[in-house]
Amino acid sequence: MRTVTRWIGDRFAMIAAILVLFYLFLPVLYTFIFSFNDYRKSNITWNSNAGPTLKHWENPCGAPGICDSLVTSLQVGLLATFVATVLGTMIAFAMVRHRFRGKAASDLLVFVPMATPEIVLGASLLTIFVQGFSQVGLRLGFWTIVIAHIMFCLSFVVVTVRARLQSLDPRMEEAAQDLYAGPGETFWRVTLPLVLPGIVGAAMLAFSLSFDDFIITNFVSGDTSTFPKFVYVSYLRGIPAQANVIGFSLFVIAVLLVVVGQRVASSRTSK
Amino acid sequence: MTTATAGGPPSPATDPDVAEGRRSRRIAYLLLLPGVLWLVVFFVVPVVQLFTVSLQSDYPGAPGYYYRDVNFSNYVDALVEFWPHMLRSLLFGALATFFAFVLAYPLAYAMAFKAGRWRSVMLICVIAPFFTSFILRTIAWRQILADDGVVASVLTSLHLLPGGRITETWVAVVAGLTYNFLPFMVLPIYASLERADPRVIEAGGDLYANGMTTFARVTLPMSMPGVLAGTLLTFIPASGDYVNAELLGSDRSTKMVGNVIESQFFKVPGGYDTAAALSFTLMAMILVLVFFYVRRFGTEELV
Numbered sequence: 347m348r349t350v351t352r353w354i355g356d357r358f359a360m361i362a363a364i365l366v367l368f369y370l371f372l373p374v375l376y377t378f379i380f381s382f383n384d385y386r387k388s389n390i391t392w393n394s395n396a397g398p399t400l401k402h403w404e405n406p407c408g409a410p411g412i413c414d415s416l417v418t419s420l421q422v423g424l425l426a427t428f429v430a431t432v433l434g435t436m437i438a439f440a441m442v443r444h445r446f447r448g449k450a451a452s453d454l455l456v457f458v459p460m461a462t463p464e465i466v467l468g469a470s471l472l473t474i475f476v477q478g479f480s481q482v483g484l485r486l487g488f489w490t491i492v493i494a495h496i497m498f499c500l501s502f503v504v505v506t507v508r509a510r511l512q513s514l515d516p517r518m519e520e521a522a523q524d525l526y527a528g529p530g531e532t533f534w535r536v537t538l539p540l541v542l543p544g545i546v547g548a549a550m551l552a553f554s555l556s557f558d559d560f561i562i563t564n565f566v567s568g569d570t571s572t573f574p575k576f577v578y579v580s581y582l583r584g585i586p587a588q589a590n591v592i593g594f595s596l597f598v599i600a601v602l603l604v605v606v607g608q609r610v611a612s613s614r615t616s617k
Numbered sequence: 618m619t620t621a622t623a624g625g626p627p628s629p630a631t632d633p634d635v636a637e638g639r640r641s642r643r644i645a646y647l648l649l650l651p652g653v654l655w656l657v658v659f660f661v662v663p664v665v666q667l668f669t670v671s672l673q674s675d676y677p678g679a680p681g682y683y684y685r686d687v688n689f690s691n692y693v694d695a696l697v698e699f700w701p702h703m704l705r706s707l708l709f710g711a712l713a714t715f716f717a718f719v720l721a722y723p724l725a726y727a728m729a730f731k732a733g734r735w736r737s738v739m740l741i742c743v744i745a746p747f748f749t750s751f752i753l754r755t756i757a758w759r760q761i762l763a764d765d766g767v768v769a770s771v772l773t774s775l776h777l778l779p780g781g782r783i784t785e786t787w788v789a790v791v792a793g794l795t796y797n798f799l800p801f802m803v804l805p806i807y808a809s810l811e812r813a814d815p816r817v818i819e820a821g822g823d824l825y826a827n828g829m830t831t832f833a834r835v836t837l838p839m840s841m842p843g844v845l846a847g848t849l850l851t852f853i854p855a856s857g858d859y860v861n862a863e864l865l866g867s868d869r870s871t872k873m874v875g876n877v878i879e880s881q882f883f884k885v886p887g888g889y890d891t892a893a894a895l896s897f898t899l900m901a902m903i904l905v906l907v908f909f910y911v912r913r914f915g916t917e918e919l920v
Binding site for chain 1: 659737743745755761854
């Protein structure tokens with residue numbers, strides 16, 4: 347008995363961690379299971395009168411509008427990620443590598459959007475889009491979603507890249523300068539490769555934030571639908587199981603990409 | 618910064634440090650300009666605009682039409698009517714943050730110190746559920762906690778569920794909030810524990826010779842920056858959320874301020890000013906809480 351309690355005591359953190367991971371995965375498992383549900387009206391409860399079916403997997407675009415919304419989400423995510431990563435990386439470099447007046451103000455300007463609830467961001471953007479931008483011909487839709495996503499991803503990019511830049515060893519760049527590399531060469535061949543993991547991480551974070559955003563998108567999207575918005579709206583009428591198929595497939599694809607990416611990264615560093 | 622001292626005052630035009638500083642500053646402004654402009658146009662200006670909306674008045678007898686005004690009674694009216702929602706949001710947000718902390722800490726601790734070569738696998742496991750849309754996962758919670766689902770059935774048969782149901786109660790909403798924002802708590806705590814030198818903890822173990830004391834005196838203080846960032850990253854989105862309350866809660870007793878803002882904006886004619894006033898109150902409350910919280914527990918670098 348004593349050895350059992352000791353064993354548990356030693357492994358308490360690990361056992362708790364595995365239970366928490368199970369808790370994190372439980373809804374993903376449910377999403378998977380309910381993709382086989384042969385339901386009549388609503389995919390909220392399991393239809394035990396019929397067996398599991400593959401028909402939703404055979405035709406993932408079967409629900410009207412679902413694949414259009416998925417494509418919109420991917421387009422918005424890629425565009426917003428690209429712009430936010432470029433602009434955010436520039437800000438991060440300015441903040442870490444340069445001294446300038448107004449530094450405290452720009453720190454605050456980057457921090458406050460992260461501390462503002464999404465619903466307030468969405469409400470204020472909707473206000474300005476409706477009251478100001480519609481006069482210059484910008485209607486609610488694809489581009490207002492992209493603008494909003496760039497805005498809220500930007501701060502997260504700055505914070506991620508800045509952390510990486512701050513942890514860089516300045517001696518690496520000094521060494522390059524000592525070896526007669528010009529400032530441009532130092533930047534492209536030493537600084538940028540060292541910061542790149544931070545930039546890639548920031549871009550991945552930005553994409554996942556954009557792709558999964560519902561609250562801000564719901565405010566600024568007008569009639570345009572993204573994947574989360576499609577799921578939310580269709581929930582009121584009974585969510586189609588094709589959403590489960592697509593949601594679970596995205597999960598598998600993303601995990602595979604991350605695993606492959608890590609393999610490539612670790613094989614490069616071990617070379 | 619070093620400046621030339623010997624040989625009289627340096628002339629600003631020729632001193633290389635000053636010229637260098639000016640060049641550096643010019644580059645900094647060029648790097649900052651596009652991003653800062655974006656944040657000013659699409660964050661600062663909209664928030665200011667929302668503030669003016671929160672102060673405007675209705676044309677009497679014409680709902681949906683406003684004129685510019687400085688009408689603070691919008692705030693009074695909104696808070697008199699919706700203070701329970703505001704309070705509930707802060708309470709639910711705080712509860713979800715607390716539960717997320719309790720769940721996240723052992724996981725982050727195990728990842729940082731116990732996982733060994735499983736560390737990166739566990740990290741992927743924490744991030745992976747993100748890729749299934751959070752709306753889909755919240756709907757999955759509705760299925761898990763449903764009246765005829767496993768959890769509710771077991772609890773009912775054990776006579777532990779007096780109301781007979783979990784969905785449509787505050788328990789479901791808080792559970793959903795805890796679940797949805799848990800990774801935002803795990804990742805910063807893990808990051809700060811990972812940076813900690815395990816030898817310091819070993820030394821703590823040698824000095825205090827007691828697991829609990831070492832944890833309280835050494836490990837926990839070292840992870841405080843992560844805990845601070847994690848609680849903010851959980852509390853802020855949780856208290857402003859309306860999806861969980863909408864999908865897991867009921868119409869009457871679990872609506873949060875986010876639900877009110879959303880419905881005042883989209884469904885109630887002439888609700889713009891109320892929605893704007895509530896948005897601003899929520900933002901101000903959160904910023905004040907964050908400010909005092911960071912003041913009280915804060916370190917230099919926050920995130």
